[in-house]
Amino acid sequence: MQLLRRTGLAALAFIFLLGTALGAAAQEQPLRAGSKRFTESYILAEVLAQTAAPHTAVAPVVRQGLGNTAIVYEALRSGGIDVYAEYTGTIALEILKGQASMTREAMNAALRPLGLGVAVPLGFNDGYALAMRAADAERLGIRTLSDLAGRRELRFGLSNEFIGRADGWQGLAARYGFTHAPTGLDHGLAYEAIAAKQIDVIDIYTTDAKIDHLGLRVLEDDRHYFPRYDAVLLYRLDLPARLPAAWAALQQLEGRIDEHAMIAMNARAELQGVAFDVIARDFLAAAQPGAGAAPRSGEGARGFMAKLFGPDLGRLARQHLMLVAISVGVAILIAVPVGVAVFGHLRLRALVLGLTGLLQTIPSLALLAVLISLLGAIGTLPALIALTLYSLLPIMRNTVTGLAEVPTGLRDAGTALGMTSGQNLRAVLLPLAMPTLLAGVRTATTIAIGTATIAAFIGAGGFGERIVTGLALNDRELLVAGAVPAAALALLSEALFEALEHFMRRRRAARAP
Template sequence: MPAVLPAVLRAACFALVGLALALRALPAAAAEPIQVGSKRFTESYVLGELARLALQQGGVAAVHRQGLGNTAILEQALRSGQIDLYPEYTGTIVRELLKRQPAPGAPPPTLAELNTWLAPLGLKAAVPLGFNNSYALALREADAQRLGVATLSAVAALPAATAARLRPGLSHEFLVRADGWPGLQQRYGLQPAAPRALDHGLAYQALAQGQVDLIDVYSTDAQIGRLGLRVLRDDLGFFPRYDAVLLMRANLPAAALAALAPLQGHIDEAAMIAMNAAVEIDGRPFAEVAGAFLRTGPAAAPAAPGLLALIFAPDLGRLLGQHLALVAGSVLMAVGLGVPLGVLAQRRARLGAWVMAAVGLLQTLPSLALLAFLIAWLGRIGFLPALLALFLYALLPIVRNTVAGLASVPAGQRDAARALGLRPWAAWRCVELPQALPTLLAGIGTAAVINVGTATVAAFVGAGGLGDRIVAGLAVNDTQRMLAGAIPAALLALAVQAALAGLQRWLVPAPLRGAPQRPGAA
């Protein structure tokens, strides 16, 4: 047993060094292909795939980092060089990125004007795609007829008691955008009930089920026609035009621009609605829909793939690899820091209380809030902030179980080790660690299994993994697509738990195992 432990510790050290080298190599590896980003809604996914395929057809290597988040995250990724372009809308560029508030009735800026304003940021807008996708508010047709409303002004003119019974369900970004709910409410004097924050992909379902009465929509959403909704006319002209363009770094290679040029003016509103419908209603993959459009224009939809086909899709190996890299890297890092912290906490009771309080506090932080903080601190999205977040979450079970395991070693055995003349390190390695190892390994198992589940959230910041499927399914309200990510993640958690149980049987002598332990037992 003592001979095995140094080898295990050395292997862990080599793994940490390898992880550090891999992280250092990430920027260089990501700089080769053109990085296409997209936001977390159907149309952005489809347009991102169209851009990727157009680049590849033009002989330019490209990858699509799907569903990276909202406008602020995409802008940060673009300006920091983590992505090279993403589909955006002129109204969003003007009001959200440039923070300009055009006068009511002012004509929309030209592309040249936009690029003059974007130049100091190192960005430019190019390749106008050919359609306008405006924000709007919509409600059920039956409710619109009952209330007698067709415009936003008519909603604002409703009696206060009637307006207060309207239950808005608005997307998170729309609730805070300058060209969203705050400005719209002020412009029209809207006074419905307090809005409920919903993911855009779920809002249509909530409206159809009668859980909300008023939602924000994009004018090219396929669900508007499918559900027969009444889109309220913006009669005061609050919303600007949202012409679809590709927002990119100003130094995008000329070859990439040339490859993207065939998309210019090639997509009208009807075509975009048809592609959105192919994804949201027919259940077709984003890449398939985009590829069909580039080859022949919108075509008849084949049968939607079943759950097994979605689970074993060609991207399964890549997503599993990304997921395992996040979990293994974060747990190894947590072992490297958590075990020494646990030893220190067990030896120094006063300091130990502070250590346990600190790692306990980290565990209470909401995952998305922690990711947002790490993105702002690191100035980047993707693998690194997700890895650090998972590392912080893994500390508590490892530190706690290290303390508990060492505390369970009988004092008589420590005294015997000292009486035999063993130095403190030798006594810890030969006496205390073997006794504490079952509990310590249980803590590592807990951290690993928790991180398998938590790593799915990393997809919200472009870190990949099985969460990509869950996020994509959420964006289009596709349960099967979500299950195609959730089921492999659950099976991976079981596999990790079984592997760690096997490791425990190999490392821990039978007399020290006692009752079979499961990850989480302290």
């Protein structure tokens, strides 16, 4: 019991130090710009950050690819970010559950009690629409959504967010009488799927660069279902008072980005592979008073090796290692004492192992979404909690299994020598159970390395950041540039655990005589 108390105190101290470190980091107050997980949002987040950067003492933080509207809005509401580019139709229908005709004044009145506001219309409309291959549309005589409704043989591949949105598929299907069963796809992958003729109809944003590039026809919304989606800034009301100079700079973006400029920026990212920060820098340089045509930085499309060994490699590696090390460390401090405590109680052991096993069945993104809602925060903290929960089962299960494998005679020998239960645990049971327990830690570490890539969806960083961006851009090289380091880290952890187990075997063999 004394061992359990000590371990429990160590766990509490560790968690306290972690919370203190996170709290200290939170005291720094840079501008935090967020983005959703599609090309345009990535670019606009960089535009916001670079616009504010000359007017802030601390460099702005860009939290890219946080996920769909619900996650990014929750990040803003909870204070995880200060501002991001949103669209009026989304705010009215998806966030406020209002009417498409809602004015900006009405939006601000509804958002004010939440500490949020809408301002700075950027100057372009990026609406939802459905599109199909132009050759097929011409052959079938389809020009409007009403024409499309009667074509049940066509295969719909729609983004998962569009399928679930209040202003998305369900309302559109009701307005036009669609009876199709759409397949859910990532927005970036849908373009590749329609080009490969795996699907026939996709949802698009009207400023997407690949519409013309792939020869798609945007179908007319003849029953006027979709509202306008004018790009604006959705921000926390404390931002102007906290960073007045940065906010004044952001206000200068009003009306500065038209649809042609946005399509051109999207094209540079999606068709030429130019980095988001480079695109934003070139746009802002061209937008300066007296500037001529938009300059083009020397950086263009990057090859695979440049993406793999890019300047972000060290930062992503540190973030990934931190997520894995802390989560597995906390899981050890929790799972080992609990495993020891329930080992001698069969029913309690079955209950505890069953509950930890149940955690493994919860999809990673669903668990992260629940934690964001409960904690009111995005980023490192919910990611660490999720990874810790996923690491509990293998460590706890192997702790119990290792203790159960100790022969009864050896347990009784310790008692016969006059050892207390605590002494018997420390001197006999745990040393003999250590190889099995270590195997559980090894499994948990491998699981954590793989699962940590999902943490990038909520702004926790790591190698998943490249994977998320690669999905948004449909960039296979960037996807692989994120997957390869994660796989290398998993192989490295396997090698370290193998070396540790080899050392332990040699040590036991040396003691055997």
